[in-house]
Amino acid sequence: MGDGRVVTLAGHFDIHVDRPAAELWTPHASAYVVTDRETPSASLFALICDPQMPPRIDVLEALRGKRLEGMLVPAIWGIVEWPLAARRCFAIVYDRPGGGPLAPAAGGAAPVSEDDLVRTVLPPLASSLGQLSAAGATHRAIRADNFHYRDSARRVAVLGDCCSTPPGLAQPLLYETIESALANPWARGDGTAADDLYALGVSMVVLLLGCNPAAELPDDQLLLEKMNRGSYAALVGNERLPSSMVEPVRGLLTDDVRERWTVQDLELWLHGRRLSPKQPALQRRATRAFEFNGESHLTARTLAHALTRKPAAAPQALRSPEFETWLHRSLSDPERSKLVGSALAEGHDVGALGQEEVLTARAAIALDPAAPLRYKGASVAIDAFGSALAGAFRGHLSLAAVAEAVVARLPVFWLSSQSVMRPELVPLHKVFERMRIQLEDRRPGFGPERVAYENCRTLHCLSPLIEAHYVLDPGDVLRAMEASLEQRPAEEPQIDRHLAGFLGARFKLAKVEWLDEIGSADPGLRALGTLKMLASLQSASGPRSARHTAIRLARQLPATLQRFHNRARRKTLLEELPRLAEKGSLTELLALVDGAAERQRDSLGFAAAAREWARIERELGHLRVDGPRRPQRAALLGAQMAAGAAMFLAWAAALGLVVTVS
């Protein structure tokens, strides 16, 4: 099987490049067999993540060292040089489940019996979800095709990977709550344990039926069905579930998060508690439908959804007297009416942003406060702006829409619209204010790039020069740049907006002045800012020699030397540059072109020279002014000389006479 190529992670986990584990592949990660040199008997596999997807390192950290019976727990993770992609990729190593999947993604699986579900799937899973929730993490990848049997005897089922993609990204719409389904897959957010339990409810339905009951419905239609009829009715419909399973499925598929079953409810049910199945609580319905764009809407949620899908027609409808009448009389929800009134009356101070789109977004929030934020086609959960920007940079969302939503203070309005504020949302006010300030700042090192790297800590640097090196830590930037430049002789080292944003967000020693210099139109200043940043990286994290970077940066530095006035000093420094660049020490290079003592000497010398020049100018001016007066002065001087000479001659004659006579 292949030529036995291996990639080693953490010194002793050998990932076998030529031994894929096809049954463990996920929609965005490929699986390969792993051998642990320290424990050769261990059965392991590695997921090689799609480099486009920021992994969930916070969840990996939360799972570290845990013993979860119903969930795969990562053994190790890190970045590897992946030959099949000819780049570096993020890899996660798990214990390999040996019993195969419960329900293959391709379909064709037999229904899982009620007994198997209650004995082999739910007990370990409920316990693991409880522990995961206690660790402050969510799974967000619970779906029927992500269950595996841990052992070949198929006694225990485990949930597969949940860390190789942003939360919920790989989930089909079927498995997502209405709120989460409304969001773009890149912007579903970590959510809460309630989202996992909803997905578990859907998974139970799919496993019990052996198929997706809504497979025929397009996603949009399924979402509308969920909103209009409730999730349980939309998914189960006329299908027959085992009667004993109706209660947990109803409980887990309840759309009102406050009434949805918790892990404790599930565990109590597994331990024998039986209650009457709950009837799903549907959204408040209006007594009369509101007509918008040819469709009738009885709930605020469906109307909000329709408004955001047809934003061009929305403002006119929102300002119409019919809407006001419907809101006050037909919907009869005073709290909602008040919120909509506030949404329409305020929020006009959005500068150059589209007033109408902001109005529509605010109205949608007021009509459906639990839904994600929807603006110009981007639909983002409140805790997913970092991930949304990461997706936007990959072309999965509109970058402008996500950024404008924050600048228009829509998240702040969303937070103020919540009737119940979850504790984890409280700090978001400050986070969004900081985001807004940074988004409005167009300098390199700020803007959407900075916000993305600050709020999506697992997004690697997307600067084209080093993207393939999967740099997550600023300490690796220079090594990656050096390696890239070695392979690309024509490339010049430069800090583009992505790298500037990345360093601004994650390199604590980065100074705003350097970022300003990097953004300067002056090539000399730009090169100097780049050198300062890279030299600081080198002194903080190495490598000791960055020869390729130094040599190519040295080519840009002659412009920097223009800062020195003294021509002889410039020449000397210019001659010194290539020698120092060969050594690869950026710090020495920086000391040469920006040494404080040398600059001060130059500056003082220049000031003295400028003073001397001014004095010469003055003296030459005096000489010029003195020109016409010179004959007068010469005449006076001549007269004085004549008088002096005459007196001298007269005295000499008198003396001669006296001597002759005597």
Place this chain on the structure above:
Amino acid sequence: MASARATSKAVGGGPAKRSRRRGIAFTLLLAGFAVLAASALPLALVALAGLVPTMVAALLDRYRAKYLTRTVGAMNAAGIAPLAMQLSARGTSMTDALQVLSSPHNWLMMYGGAAIGWALFLAMPTLARTIVDVRADQAQRQLKARAAELVEEWGEEVKGRGAPPR
């Protein structure tokens, strides 16, 4: 020349003080001449005749410091001095004085001295002009050379009109 004289500097004090000094000097000169006339009239006669160029110079002199008078007077006095000594040695009779005054050679000596003084006064400004011009040119050349050195060493911006330091 007239304007040059007008701008020449006076030595010491204000105009009133200067005028008073000149008056005192003139009075002393007259007193001295009166004493000389009283004690040695022939000598005074020779001096009076011989110093006519100096008197003319004094009348024409526009310099406050009286450079023309000093120049002509000094050389004039140098021309008279041998004759005055000759006359003193012979005795100071009017006959001797007339004898001195009747000799063209003596007139040549007295007035020749004055002429030399006058010539000196006329020649010296030209020489002085040459010296002043040479010195000014030399200073200008040195300043320009130093300015060029500064530009070569520090660039055009040293003039203060170039690109500001970055």
